[in-house]
Amino acid sequence: MATYDFLFENLGMKEWCDDGGGSGPVSMADLLARKKGGEVETSVWDLPFPSMDAFNESCSNFPKSRELTSGLEDGFLAIKDVLKFILDPVTEPLSWMLDGAMWLAESTPWWIVIPFLLLVTYWVSRSWSIVISVGASILGLAFIDHYLPAVQTLSIVFVCAAICVLLGVPIGIAMSRSNRLQRGVLPVLDMLQTLPTFVYLIPLIFLFSVTESKLYGIAIILYAIVPVIRLTDLGIRMVDKDVLEAAQAFGMTPRQKLYQVQIPLALPNIMAGVNQTIMMSLAMVVIASLVSAPGLGVLVLRGIRNLELGVGLVAGLGIVILAIILDRVTKSALARVNAAQHH
C-alpha cells in the first residue's frame, strides 16, 4: 500500500492502474519494506511529494519519471537520421579544415612555425615587447617538450575562432538591424552560454562519428560563438544616433552607412567579442579532449585519470601560457583599433 492509493481509488482509476500487472523493477525501498511488513502508519512528516514515481507506487500504469527521459531519448533518436542527413555534409568542411590545420602544424618544422607565429604577432600587435614575451612563452613550452600539443591546441583554436568570427559577425549585424531577429536569437544565445559544456557533447556523439574531428569542432564553435555575436550586435546598436543622422544627411545609403560608419565605430566592441571568443574556444578545447580533441587537454585528462600531478600541472600551465599569449595579442590589436579611432 502506498500513500496515494486513495487518489486513484477516488478517481475510479483502480482498474486501469491494475491491468498492467506491474512487473516493473522492484526498488530497494520495496524490498526493505517487506521486512517491516503490513501497514505502516506514515505521518504527515514523511509524506512523499506527489511526483511521478510516488504515483507509480500506487498505480503501476502511471509512468515513472525515468520514462520521461527515455521518451526524450527516443524522440531524439527518431529525428537523428534526418538531422544527420542534413548536418553531415554541411559540417564536413569543418573536418577538412581542422584536419588540414592540424596536418600543417604538425608537418611544418618548428623553425618555420615559431617565426611565423611571431610574425603574425607583430603584424597584429605592432609591439616588440609582446613579440618577445610570446616568443619566450612558445620557446619555453617547446623546451619542456610540450611543443606539439601546444601547436595542436593553437591550430584548433585558430580554425574554430576564425569560423566563429566569420559566422558570428554577420549574425550580430543582422541582429542589430532587426529587433524581431534579436528577440528570437537572444534566448538561443542564453541557452548556449548556460548549458553545461558537457551536455553539448552528448547529442553530438549521437549525430557524428566520434572519430571525426568536426565533433569537437562543432562543440567548440557552439560554445565560443556567443560573445562575438552579442558584442557585434551591441556595438552596432550603440553607435551614436547623431552620427547616423549626419550620415543620413550626407545622403548615404543604408549599406554605405553600415560599412563606412557603423562597423568602423563598433569595431572596438567587435574586437572585444573576438577576444572573448578566442579565450572561450581555448577553454572548450580542453573539455573537448574528452571527445578526442588532441592537444594539451589530453595531457590534463591523463593527469586527472592517473593522478599524475606533474603531468596535469605542466599541461595546465601550458594552457595558461597559451591563454596569456592569445589574450595579450588580441588585446593589443584591440588597443590599436581604439587608438586609431581617437585620432
Add this chain to the structure above:
Amino acid sequence: MSKKLLGAAAFGVMMMPGVASASECGEVTITEMNWASSAVITEVAKFIMENGYGCTVQKVPSSTTPSLVSVAETGKPDIVTELWINGAPAYNELQDAGKITTSADVLSDGGLEGWWVPRYMVDANPELATLQGLLDNVDLLGGRFHNCPDGWACKNTNADLARNFGLEEAGFEIFVHGSGETLATSIGAAYENQEPWLGYYWSPDPLMAKYDMVEVDLGVPYNEEVFLCAANAECTAEGVSSWPVGPVKTVVTTDFESREPAIAEFMSNMSYDNATVLDYLAWMDSNKATYEEAAVYFLLNNKELWQSWVSEEANAKLAEFF
C-alpha cells in the same frame, strides 16, 4: 596506585568498543567504482552488510587508481571491490607493504580484455575472428582500430601490439579515443548501423551485455614479459602476446580485516561468474533500471548464490526479506 587504577579504567574503556564490535558491526566504507558492474556489486554488498550484519555502510565513489592511492595515504576505504589489478601497479606495492589483504576473485572468471569485432561481421566473414583475417580484410573493417584513451594502460599495450602484429603495416589507422565514453559510443553507433568495428574492449560490461561481440583470436599464447613491457609506457615491446585473463579482486585493508572479521569473511566468499554479471547488466539496460534496482533483481534471482556467501546468523536475518 591511583595511576594504576586510571590505567585500568582507560584500558576498560578502550576495550568496550572492541567487545561491542565483535557481535555488532560498526561503520564500513566500501568503494563504488564508476562503472556499472561494480556499482551493482557494491549495492548488493551494502544491502547484505546492513541488513544481515547490522553495519553502517558508506559508499565511496571512486575508480581504480584513486581508490588505491586513498588506501595507501589514509587507510580508507575499508573495502575496495572490483579491482582490475592488471591496470593497477599500486596493488602489488600495497600488498607487499602489508596494507591490504586480497579477499577473493570478485569476478570468478576474471576480466576478459582484448580485441573485439561485432557478431554480425563474423557471421558474414568467419575469418574475421582471427588475426590473419583482420590483416587480410582491412577494407572490410573500415581500416580503423579503436584504441583506449590516453592515460589508460591498455592504450600503450594496444599501440605496441598493433604494431608488432602488423596491423599498422596492413593499413589500419590506430585511433586514440578521448574518453572511455566515446570508445563505448563508437561500438553502439557501429552496431546500430551494422557498420564495421574493430577495437579494444573488455567484459563484463553493460555494452557487452547489450551487444554481441566476438573476441579476436590472436593465435599466440600469453607472454608475460612482452605483455608487461607493452603495458609500460617507458618500454617498447618487441614480441607479440595475447591478452591474459585479468584477475579482478576484492581487497580489504589489513586493519579492517582484524576489526571486522565477519565482514572480511563475507567479502572473501563474494564472487560472481561472468554469466551472472552479464545477466543483471542486460536486465538493467533493458529496464532502464538503477544500480539499486539491479542489485534487488540480483538478490531476488540468485538467492542460493548469495546465501552461500553469508554466515548463518546473517542468513536468518536476511531471510525475512525473501
